[in-house]
Amino acid sequence: MKMLVYGAGPLGSLFAARLDEAGHDVALLARGQRLADLREHGVILEDSVTGEREVTRVKVVEALAPDDFYDVVLVVMRKNHALDILPVLAANQRVPTVLFMMNNAAGPEALIEAVGKERVLLGFPLPGGHRDGPVMRMVPDRDAGWEIPIGEVDGRITARTRRVAAALAQMRGYKVDIRTDMDAWLRHHVAIVGPLAAALYATDTDQGRMVRTRDALVLGTRGMKEALRGLEQAGYPISPPVLRALFAVPEPLLLSLVRGLLSIESLKVSLEGHARAARDEMTHLMLELREVIATTDAETPALERLYPHLDAETPPLHDASCKIPVRWQEMVVPTLVTVGTLAGVVLITRRLCARKKKSA
Numbered sequence: 001m002k003m004l005v006y007g008a009g010p011l012g013s014l015f016a017a018r019l020d021e022a023g024h025d026v027a028l029l030a031r032g033q034r035l036a037d038l039r040e041h042g043v044i045l046e047d048s049v050t051g052e053r054e055v056t057r058v059k060v061v062e063a064l065a066p067d068d069f070y071d072v073v074l075v076v077m078r079k080n081h082a083l084d085i086l087p088v089l090a091a092n093q094r095v096p097t098v099l100f101m102m103n104n105a106a107g108p109e110a111l112i113e114a115v116g117k118e119r120v121l122l123g124f125p126l127p128g129g130h131r132d133g134p135v136m137r138m139v140p141d142r143d144a145g146w147e148i149p150i151g152e153v154d155g156r157i158t159a160r161t162r163r164v165a166a167a168l169a170q171m172r173g174y175k176v177d178i179r180t181d182m183d184a185w186l187r188h189h190v191a192i193v194g195p196l197a198a199a200l201y202a203t204d205t206d207q208g209r210m211v212r213t214r215d216a217l218v219l220g221t222r223g224m225k226e227a228l229r230g231l232e233q234a235g236y237p238i239s240p241p242v243l244r245a246l247f248a249v250p251e252p253l254l255l256s257l258v259r260g261l262l263s264i265e266s267l268k269v270s271l272e273g274h275a276r277a278a279r280d281e282m283t284h285l286m287l288e289l290r291e292v293i294a295t296t297d298a299e300t301p302a303l304e305r306l307y308p309h310l311d312a313e314t315p316p317l318h319d320a321s322c323k324i325p326v327r328w329q330e331m332v333v334p335t336l337v338t339v340g341t342l343a344g345v346v347l348i349t350r351r352l353c354a355r356k357k358k359s360a
Contacts, residue, residue: 001024001025001071001072001163001167002024002025002069002070002071002072003019003024003025003026003027003070003071003072003073003074003167004026004027004028004029004061004064004068004070004072004073004074004095005019005026005027005028005029005074005076006029006064006073006074006075006076006077006085006089007029007074007075007076007077007081007082008028008029008030008034008035008038008060009076009077009131009136010128010129010130010131010136010137010138011076011101011125011126011128011129012028012074012076012077012125013028013043013045013136014043014045014129014136014138015074015076015101015125015171016028016043016056016058017043017045017054017056017058018171018172018173018174019167019168019170019171020056020058021056021171021172022167022170022171022172023170024167024170026058026059027058027059027060027061027070028043028058028059028060028061029060029061029062029063029064030060030062031062035060035062037133037134038058038060038134039060040134041055041134042055042056042057042058043055043056043057043058043136044134044135044136045135045136045138046132046135046136046137046138047138047140048129048137048138048139048140048266048268048269049140049265049266050140053135063088064088064089064092065092066091066092066093066094067092067094068092068094068095069094069095070095071095071096071097072095072096072097072098072099072164072167073089073095073097073098073099074099074101075089075098075099075100075101075102076101076102076125077102078102078103078278078280078281078284079102079103079104079281079284079285079288080280080281080284081281082100082102082111083110086110086111086114086115087114089114089115090114090115095119096119096160097119097121097160097164098111098115098119098120098121099121099122099123099150099164100120100121100122100123101123101124101125101148101150102124102125103124103186103189103190103193103281103285104122104183104186104187104190104285104288105186105187105190105191105194105285105286105288105289105292106288106291106292107183107187108120108122108153108183111153112153117153117154120153121150121151121152121153121160121161121164122150122151122152122153122182122183122186123148123149123150123151123182124148124149124150124185124186124189125148126146126147126148127139127140127142127146127270128269128270128271128273128274129269129270129273129274130269130273130274130276130277131277137269137273138269139266139269139270140266141172141173142173145173145174145175146173146174146175147174147175147176147177148168148174148175148176148177149176149177149179149182149185150164150165150168150176150177150178150179150182151178151179151180151181151182151183151185152182153182153183155180155181155182156180157178157180161178162178165178179239181237181239183236184231184236184237184238184239185239185240187231187236187289187292188228188231188236188238188239188240188243190227190285190286190288190289191224191227191228191230191231191289192224192227192228192243193271193282194223194227194282194285194286194289195219195220195221195223195224195226195227195286195302195303195306196220196223196224196258196271197271197275197282197286198219198220198223198282198286198303198306198307198309198310199216199217199219199220199223199306199309200216200220200271200272200275201275201279201282201309201310201312201314201316202216202219202306202309202314202316202317203216203316203317203319204316205272205275205276205279206272207262207267207268207271207272209319210262211259211262211263212319212320213317213318213319213320213321213322214255214320214321214322214324214326215317215321215322215323215324216317216321217255217258217259218251218255218302218324218326219302219305219306219324220258220306221251221254221255221258222251222301222302223300223302223303223306224246225246225247226293226298226299226300226301226302226303227289227293227300227303228243228244228246228247229298230289230292230293230296230298230300231289231292231293233293233296233297233298234292234293234295234296250327250330250331251326251327251328251330252326252327252328252330252331253331255326279310279312282310283310283311286306286307286310287310290303290307
């Protein structure tokens with residue numbers, strides 16, 4: 001398959017290298033210093049944990065001309081940057097499929113209007129990374145492989161969807177999940193990463209500082225729940241459905257879980273590293289999310305406290321700030337259930353022991 005990867009950041013570079021390795025005819029579009037780096041060094045991918053590097057020489061182009069042909073153009077870039085290139089994509093009518101692989105809380109309408117519904121595919125790139133000069137420092141591959149979600153804007157599964165999915169699945173370390181709810185999936189992904197990124201900005205974009213700042217953790221976790229509820233009220237069923245489990249986890253336990261996840265060193269590449277490099281994108285996405293939720297009557301006090309921290313001029317929370325009370329009352333029911341279960345087990349065990357003694 002002849003493919004153009006439009007966007008030479010960490011994930012665009014990774015996809016270009018892996019698709020080239022899989023035998024596809026791949027070109028990577030870049031400009032400025034990134035173009036010069038690619039021509040001099042090739043695509044340099046570094047494992048953020050082991051430091052191991054791999055270098056791939058891929059074809060590099062500077063532009064997509066109106067008469068250029070590719071089977072697929074993969075747009076792998078920040079949402080706000082992708083909007084800027086829509087006129088370029090619209091000017092080319094020879095490309096039958098444009099796969100937008102990016103966060104998106106506003107839906108596909110702007111993409112459809114510019115490019116045409118029949119040409120738009122939606123997806124999301126994994127795992128994550130950040131740029132360090134000519135080197136792309138990436139979250140490591142995992143044994144089970146990363147699963148890329150893609151889908152049509154109207155939820156259908158077409159022959160085109162399967163062809164593109166099959167091509168992507170040929171990349172080393174990847175599988176593809178063809179979804180019928182890709183729009184909702186993307187919106188809910190922003191509902192998770194957006195509040196966490198805003199809470200990270202509230203702690204001076206320092207993951208370690210966020211771990212020890214309870215108020216940031218509280219606002220981030222509450223913000224996620226508020227965003228999920230808001231999107232659901234706006235008519236977007238929670239996707240994937242497993243996210244609904246967040247509502248069942250008492251706040252103290254959820255804070256502990258988030259604190260543990262943020263303590264994982266490799267997440268610094270995909271969370272802290274990306275947040276530092278892409279504050280413009282996270283701000284754009286959170287404002288998109290805010291507009292969607294504003295159409296409902298959902299209450300969002302935590303999100304309203306987080307929005308100002310998208311602005312770098314807003315003073316961060318004090319280090320280790322813990323002024324916001326944790327909702328310990330959410331532990332009452334789980335504790336009672338646990339105590340009741342243990343009491344029941346003890347009672348049953350005693351009765352069984354008593355019966356054994358009588359029979360003896």
